[in-house]
Amino acid sequence: MEKAQITKRVTRKHIADLAGVSVSVVSRALNNSGYVKKEVKERVLQIAEELGYIPNPIAMSLQQKRTKQILFYCKDLHNAFYIDLYFGVMREAKKRGYMAFLNANLNFNRLRDTMIDGIILQNEGLAVEFLETCGMNYRLPAVVAGFGSRLPMERSIPLVEWDLYQGMEIAIEYLMKNGHTRIAYAHNGSFGDPDARNVAWINCMQPYLKKKLQDYHLGIEQNEKKRYQAGDRYANFKAVCGENEEDFFKEGISGAKEFLRRGLNATAILCFNDEYAFGMIQEFQRQKIRVPDDVSLISFDGSYRRNYVFPEMTCITCEPEYQGEVLARTLIDQIEGKPFHYITRISSKLLEGGTVKNLYLTDRPKV
Amino acid sequence: MEKAQITKRVTRKHIADLAGVSVSVVSRALNNSGYVKKEVKERVLQIAEELGYIPNPIAMSLQQKRTKQILFYCKDLHNAFYIDLYFGVMREAKKRGYMAFLNANLNFNRLRDTMIDGIILQNEGLAVEFLETCGMNYRLPAVVAGFGSRLPMERSIPLVEWDLYQGMEIAIEYLMKNGHTRIAYAHNGSFGDPDARNVAWINCMQPYLKKKLQDYHLGIEQNEKKRYQAGDRYANFKAVCGENEEDFFKEGISGAKEFLRRGLNATAILCFNDEYAFGMIQEFQRQKIRVPDDVSLISFDGSYRRNYVFPEMTCITCEPEYQGEVLARTLIDQIEGKPFHYITRISSKLLEGGTVKNLYLTDRPKV
DNA sequence: CTGAAAGCGCTTACAG
DNA sequence: CTGAAAGCGCTTACAG
Numbered sequence: 225m226e227k228a229q230i231t232k233r234v235t236r237k238h239i240a241d242l243a244g245v246s247v248s249v250v251s252r253a254l255n256n257s258g259y260v261k262k263e264v265k266e267r268v269l270q271i272a273e274e275l276g277y278i279p280n281p282i283a284m285s286l287q288q289k290r291t292k293q294i295l296f297y298c299k300d301l302h303n304a305f306y307i308d309l310y311f312g313v314m315r316e317a318k319k320r321g322y323m324a325f326l327n328a329n330l331n332f333n334r335l336r337d338t339m340i341d342g343i344i345l346q347n348e349g350l351a352v353e354f355l356e357t358c359g360m361n362y363r364l365p366a367v368v369a370g371f372g373s374r375l376p377m378e379r380s381i382p383l384v385e386w387d388l389y390q391g392m393e394i395a396i397e398y399l400m401k402n403g404h405t406r407i408a409y410a411h412n413g414s415f416g417d418p419d420a421r422n423v424a425w426i427n428c429m430q431p432y433l434k435k436k437l438q439d440y441h442l443g444i445e446q447n448e449k450k451r452y453q454a455g456d457r458y459a460n461f462k463a464v465c466g467e468n469e470e471d472f473f474k475e476g477i478s479g480a481k482e483f484l485r486r487g488l489n490a491t492a493i494l495c496f497n498d499e500y501a502f503g504m505i506q507e508f509q510r511q512k513i514r515v516p517d518d519v520s521l522i523s524f525d526g527s528y529r530r531n532y533v534f535p536e537m538t539c540i541t542c543e544p545e546y547q548g549e550v551l552a553r554t555l556i557d558q559i560e561g562k563p564f565h566y567i568t569r570i571s572s573k574l575l576e577g578g579t580v581k582n583l584y585l586t587d588r589p590k591v
Numbered sequence: 592m593e594k595a596q597i598t599k600r601v602t603r604k605h606i607a608d609l610a611g612v613s614v615s616v617v618s619r620a621l622n623n624s625g626y627v628k629k630e631v632k633e634r635v636l637q638i639a640e641e642l643g644y645i646p647n648p649i650a651m652s653l654q655q656k657r658t659k660q661i662l663f664y665c666k667d668l669h670n671a672f673y674i675d676l677y678f679g680v681m682r683e684a685k686k687r688g689y690m691a692f693l694n695a696n697l698n699f700n701r702l703r704d705t706m707i708d709g710i711i712l713q714n715e716g717l718a719v720e721f722l723e724t725c726g727m728n729y730r731l732p733a734v735v736a737g738f739g740s741r742l743p744m745e746r747s748i749p750l751v752e753w754d755l756y757q758g759m760e761i762a763i764e765y766l767m768k769n770g771h772t773r774i775a776y777a778h779n780g781s782f783g784d785p786d787a788r789n790v791a792w793i794n795c796m797q798p799y800l801k802k803k804l805q806d807y808h809l810g811i812e813q814n815e816k817k818r819y820q821a822g823d824r825y826a827n828f829k830a831v832c833g834e835n836e837e838d839f840f841k842e843g844i845s846g847a848k849e850f851l852r853r854g855l856n857a858t859a860i861l862c863f864n865d866e867y868a869f870g871m872i873q874e875f876q877r878q879k880i881r882v883p884d885d886v887s888l889i890s891f892d893g894s895y896r897r898n899y900v901f902p903e904m905t906c907i908t909c910e911p912e913y914q915g916e917v918l919a920r921t922l923i924d925q926i927e928g929k930p931f932h933y934i935t936r937i938s939s940k941l942l943e944g945g946t947v948k949n950l951y952l953t954d955r956p957k958v
Numbered sequence: 959c960t961g962a963a964a965g966c967g968c969t970t971a972c973a974g
Numbered sequence: 975c976t977g978a979a980a981g982c983g984c985t986t987a988c989a990g
Contacts, residue, residue, distance in 0.1 A: 235983055246961045251985060258986085259959045278729060281704045282658070283983035286649045286966045291706065295692075301674050302895060310668070314696045323701060325662075325692035329681045334690060337648045339658065339706045362645060473899060502899055509901040528669060532840060532869055534876040602967055613977045618969060625970085626975045650967035653982045 234275045242271050254279070282339075291339045293323050294555060296548075297354075298346040300470060301328050303499055304527035305544050306346065309369065312548025313344060320556045332357035335364070342366060342555045348373040351381050367555040369547060372420025382558060384551045384568045386542035388524065391572030392424035395494055395522045395540050398574055403583030404492040404520060405432050410442035410479040410504065411496035412472070417443075421524065425494060440490055442479050472496065476503020483519075484511060491520060491583060498525035498537065501579075505533055516581035526575045535578025542570045601642045609638050621646070649706075658706045660690050661922060663915075664721075665713040667837060668695050670866055671894035672911050673713065676736065679915025680711060687923045699724035702731070709733060709922045715740040718748050734922040736914060739787025749925060751918045751935045753909035755891065758939030759791035762861055762889045762907050765941055770950030771859040771887060772799050777809035777846040777871065778863035779839070784810075788891065792861060807857055809846045839863065843870020850886075851878060858950065859887035865894045865904065868946075872900055883948035893942045902945025909937045 236250045243250065245264060252258040253268040260268075271277075285291045296313050298306045310326055317324035322341070332354055335343070342365035345351045351368040355377055358364070370385030399407055409425040411417075415438055426437065433440055479500065483493065495501035501523035505515055515521050516535070523530070526541025547570055557564035603617045610617065612631060619625040620635040627635075638644075652658045663680050665673045677693055684691035689708070699721055702710070709732035712718045718735040722744055725731070737752030766774055776792040782805055784790075793804065800807055846867065850860065862868035868890035872882055882888050883902070890897070893908025914937055924931035 233983095237983080247984080248961055248963095248986080249959090252960090255985085261959060264959085276729070278703045280653075280983050282649055282653045282706055283966090284985080285706070286647075286653050286968090286983080287985050289966075291649070292704070293706070301677070302671075304669075307668050307674075311695070314694075318696065323694065323697060323705060325694050327681075327690065327692050328678070329685065330690060336645045337659070338690060339649055339652070339660070362643075506899065506901045532873065534873045600967095604967080614968080615970080615977055615979095616975090619976090622969085628975060631975085647967050650982090651969080653967080653984090654969050656982075 233280070234277045235280070236277075238275060239268060239271050239277060242275075243268050285339065290341050290559070292321060293325065293340045294342045294344065294552070294559075295330075295338065295340045296324055296326050296344045296346075297328075297330060297335075297350065298326060299328050299350070300346060301326075303470075303472065303497070304529040305498060305525045308527055308544035309548040309551075312545035312550075313552045314548075315545070316549040316552035317556070320552070322552075322556060324552065336362060340364070341559045344551050344555055345369065345381070347371055348375050352377055355379055355381070365555060365558045367551055367558065369551055374418040374420075380566075382554055382564065382566050384547060384554055384570065386547055386570045387572060388420040388540075389424040391524060391540040391542070392421050392494070393428060394572055394574055395524075396425070396428045398538075399492050399494075399520065399522065399580065402520070402580055404580075406440065406490045406492070407432075408440040408442055408483070408488060408490040408493045410476075410483070410493050410500065412470075412475040412479075412500070413443050413496075414445055415441045415443065421494075421496065439486070440488065442482050442488075442493070472499035473503040473506075476500040476505075477507045478503075480504040480507035480511070480513075484513070492580065493519060493521055495521060495523035498523045498527050498530055498539065501537060502529070502533060516579050520581050521579040530575070530577065533579075537575075538577035538579045539575045540572050541575050542572055546570065600647070601644045602647070603644075605642060606635060606638050606644060609642075610635050652706065657708050657926070659688060660692065660707045661709045661711065661919065661926075662697075662705065662707045663691060663693050663711045663713075664695075664697060664702075664717065665693060666695050666717070667713060668693075670837075670839065670864070671896040672865060672892045675894055675911035676915040676918075679912035679917075680919045681915075682912070683916040683919035684923070687919070689919075689923060691919065703729060707731070708926045711918050711922055712736065712748070714738055715742050715744075719744055722746055722748070732922060732925045734918055734925065736918055741785040741787075747933075749921055749931065749933050751914060751921055751937065753914055753937045754939060755787040755907075756791040758891060758907040758909070759788050759861070760795060761939050761941055762891075763792070763795045765905075766859050766861075766887065766889065766947065769887070769947055771947075773807065773857045773859070774799075775807040775809055775850070775855060775857040775860045777843075777850070777860050777867065779837075779842040779846075779867070780810050780863075781812055782808045782810065788861075788863065806853070807855065809849050809855075809860070839866035840870040840873075843867040843872075844874045845870075847871040847874035847878070847880075851880070857886065859889070859947065862888060862890035865890045865892035865897055865906065868904060869896070869900060883946050887948050888946040897942070897944065900946075904942075905944035905946045906942045907939050908942050909939055913937065 236247050240247045240250045249260055249264060250268050253260045253265040294317055296310050300306055314324045335358060345354055345366060345368040347369055352375060367382045367384060370383045372388040396407060407429060413419055413422060430437055495504060501521055508515055513519060522538050524540045526539035527544060530537035530539050550568055554564050554568060603614050607614045607617045616627055616631060617635050620627045620632040661684055663677050667673055681691045702725060712721055712733060712735040714736055719742060734749045734751060737750045739755040763774060774796060780786055780789060797804055862871060868888055875882055880886060889905050891907045893906035894911060897904035897906050917935055921931050921935060
């Protein structure tokens, strides 16, 4: 058992006394601003060095009304996508002279106790929550990562949105090129969700699946749907993005079970995101369904974890690190009063893996 | 394109003026400290509310010389173990009225620009780096998560160590109970590593494997070893824990390849950590080696990702969230000048999964 | 080139 | 119960 020691911190006053000058001079010398006689400056710097002087960032911030710190607020740390996104945020922040922190369980009320210049919000659902909790009068610069959720906000927040509508089109096009036409979509939403992935899938597949379209939709219906339509206008988004971290992996397991229960004859399934796909794959393994031999899979995200499954996951990605970079850039421009894009759209790109079977090659021998 | 708007922030002065009292009174009213006439207090509170007053945490911190913020410094965010550990840190911090942030790429030099009361270091290697970079004169309260690396430090830092020596004993005992005696150990270190897991494995298996012991050690030898022995005394630890995030997954792939190349007749492999095991499993899948039918696996960590492989991973764990809690508790006690344990040891526990085969049941039919 | 002074927004011992 | 005052550690316009 020990006690923390209290060391009196060295301040500019101490340096000034030792150097026989005023604090102003010390400040100018240390900050390299304004006139200071060369010898004086050197003496000050040397004394500072000797004393092991460390500037107090809090005092500086109080003066300058900025902290050079930003926060990535993300509850869903178990989702590998966001880890990569955070790396992008950090990289860009560093470039701009900022530090980027991560926090997962901050109560929005406590946000105001936090010493940051701005905040990056994980998704649209969290942006809604942010606005509700912090209200109108707390005007912290903010920016939100968008994933195609259409949801009403009291006040809008600058948005960096991954274009998942286009992403879905790319995925379907790729599957069709590989001979798939019975393509299911699996997520944790309902058939009527305005979510971009869902809408795009419906629009693209309607001509092919026609009246059977809804059979190929694997998601949450009925009960959940009811909750969505009634009462709290945000209920669904809270359920999806909300208070607690989501477990897409478990949703994926359920999705796989539902797929098998229905005996769906789809040759391919589009998965809401990577974690969802990992859940599906695990359940398929358990049930001895082979990917891609029995069914092909594509997921959205392209997080680094896609390399961790076998075969490697075929994904649609926006490159999460890139989205993170753009988020940080947008936020910092906003903080610094520079012009910035209120809405930025990031396009999708296909990452080929081994989870899609080319049906045209079915009868040929494998290499 | 838009410009960030500058809103003049409301201060206690504004409230004081409107309420017709002094700032002192406002402060006492808001902080609920000292005497304030009841009606005055109510008036102040109401005006604060109306004005949408938000206290300035920076000014408060400057006064009080504390920020109520702590940092978990962790480079290895792709390692699921640390995510869980961070959740534990957050939970405990919250309980104590602190906020816990995460940062992965902070330069230690920039640490002093950061507004935190203390720091939690990811592992022993990072503690060494911390001490080297920040030097002796920057005395930020700190605590380090320990994993059985024995390494020399200039100055010691309070330690919360997972007892991996005991963990290894438990793992081996469990394997033996299941009929295993040819048990390999796979990690990214050398046979001579003083790492607790390695030493424990050597001590436990020596009597069984005898002269063949080293054959069952899968790791990095020769070239790496040389580097370790020569020059920089920290070279090895830097390699292991150091500047850049590690890729245990890839190490696991290499380990699996080495295992197969040697044609090792081990019936079980102990894996350095979960991520390493995931890499091994993937390579085994690729090579059509079945776990646990062809070889059993146990890994150290027990992160949530262990549920994501099939069959579920059998692990030795310290329960990362628990270690995180103890780390935060130790740090905060230190910050607040309360007594704390300079060294805390956390014991291991087995999490049964499906990756260990009971060799005694080999010939019986499976359920 | 230098230093006294006011100020960032808050706290708190002290005199009234 | 209240307010003027000093102070946390730094910055910066201003007078010298």
